[in-house]
Amino acid sequence: MGVGSQDAIKQFQAFIDQVEEPLRTTFQNVHQGFVTATLMRFLKARDWDPYKAQKMLVDCLNWRVQNEIDNILSKPIVPADLYRAVRDSQLIGLSGYSREGLPVFAIGVGLSTFDKASVHYYVQSHIQINEYRERIVLPSASEKQGRPITTCIKVLDMTGLKLSAxxxxxxxxxxxxxxxxxxxxxxxxYYIVNAPYIFSACWKVVKPLLQERTRRKIQVLPGCGRDELLTIMDYSSLPHFCRREGSGSSRHSESGSENCYSLDHPFHQGLYNHIKQQARLREAVEPIKQGSFHVDFPVPPDDEVEIAKTIESELHKFENGNDV
Structure with missing residues (x-):
């Protein structure tokens, strides 16, 4: 880390020390005891410009306060059948850990349909998984490894990707x-596996639009990526769709305890039970409102809007050409 980076961290730290309530309290749920690592994340996201990083962090803290993100883990998606429907159509789960102790999240990009509930339920579910990762999964991994574990690995399965995307x-x-x-x-x-031709075509035009630090994080692996992923994790941590060459992915291709998307998987059982427990504790103070937890949707950054338009344009080309 260079002198400039150290100065940026010091400047950022001096600023955050002056933050008052309620932002100070919600910041604790953001940093989870790893203040410097958190400041570095926001600095990296703003190319080490302390002023832009400060604005980004303050905007984040205000978003958390205004949308009660600190309480989202006490807001269950009920009834259980609705939550199961969300899990069956928003495919994401924790398959295990890398040999370095980083959580491995599997995401079924191609087979996620997002058609069983309103947008608000899917956003609520996504943020709950994020918050559970930040407050439970990463602190537990840090304790087990005896050092800070503040990031994760994501394996994105493109099986089934088609124009319906x-x-x-x-x-x-x-x-x-x-x-x-x-x-x-x-x-x-980000490891991308089981990529069909439609993804490869989109990737060629999207890749140049990504920031360099993002491009460096993305690796497109051949096939299901099993052999490459086994260099960084044990077989037991492989997502189920990476476990045998040519197996592809399925919502129910493995038993509930092995398919990390399933509500029956230990990760989702732990998450769901945690939310129910937090809801019971909160219910002793105030009634729990039924229905989805509405969150203000941020205005997408210009670069993300451009990427989305580019992907949409490429998919329309396929649609018009009847290539898929």
Whole structure:
């Protein structure tokens, strides 16, 4: 770390020390005891400009306060059948850990349909997984490793990606914007597997639009990526769709305890039980309102809007050419 970076951290630290309530309290849920690492994440996201990083962090803290993000882990998606429907159509889960101790999140990009609930439920679910990762998963991994674990690995399965993805671009842009603006630099590496031709065509035009630090994080692996991923994690941590060459992915291709998307998987059981427990504690203070937890959607950054338009344009080319 250079002198300029150290000066930026000191300047940022001096600024954050002056932040008052209620921003100070919500910042504790952001840093989880790792203040310097958190400041570095926001600085990296703004190319080490302390003034831009300060604005980004303050905007994030205000978003958290205005939308009661600190309480989102006490807001269950009920009934359980609705939550199961969300899980079956928004495919994401924790498959295990890398050998360095980083959580491995699997995401079924191609087979996620997002068609079983309103947009607000999917956004609520996504933020709950983010907050559970920040407050429970990463602190637990840090304790186990005896050192700070503040980032994760994501394995993106493109099996099933097709033109229907056009219907998901708006929602995915909302989720991506929430992550970029409020959970910056939380992913160490993105591994893309089972990529069909339609992805490869889109990737060629999208890749040049990405910032360099983002491009460096993305690795497109051949096939299901099993052999490459086994260099950084044990077989037991591989997402189920990476476990045998040519197996592809499925919502129910493995039993509930092995398919990390499933509500029956230990990760989702732990998350769901945690939310129910927090809801019971909160219910002793005030009644729990039923229905989705509405969150203000951020305005996507210009670069994300451009990327979304580019993807949409490429998919329309396929649609018009009947290539898929």
């Amino acid at each position: 056009l219907n998901q671009i708006k929602l995915l842009t909302i989720i991506s914007s929430i992550d970029d603006l409020n959970y910056p630099e939380k992913t160490n590496t």
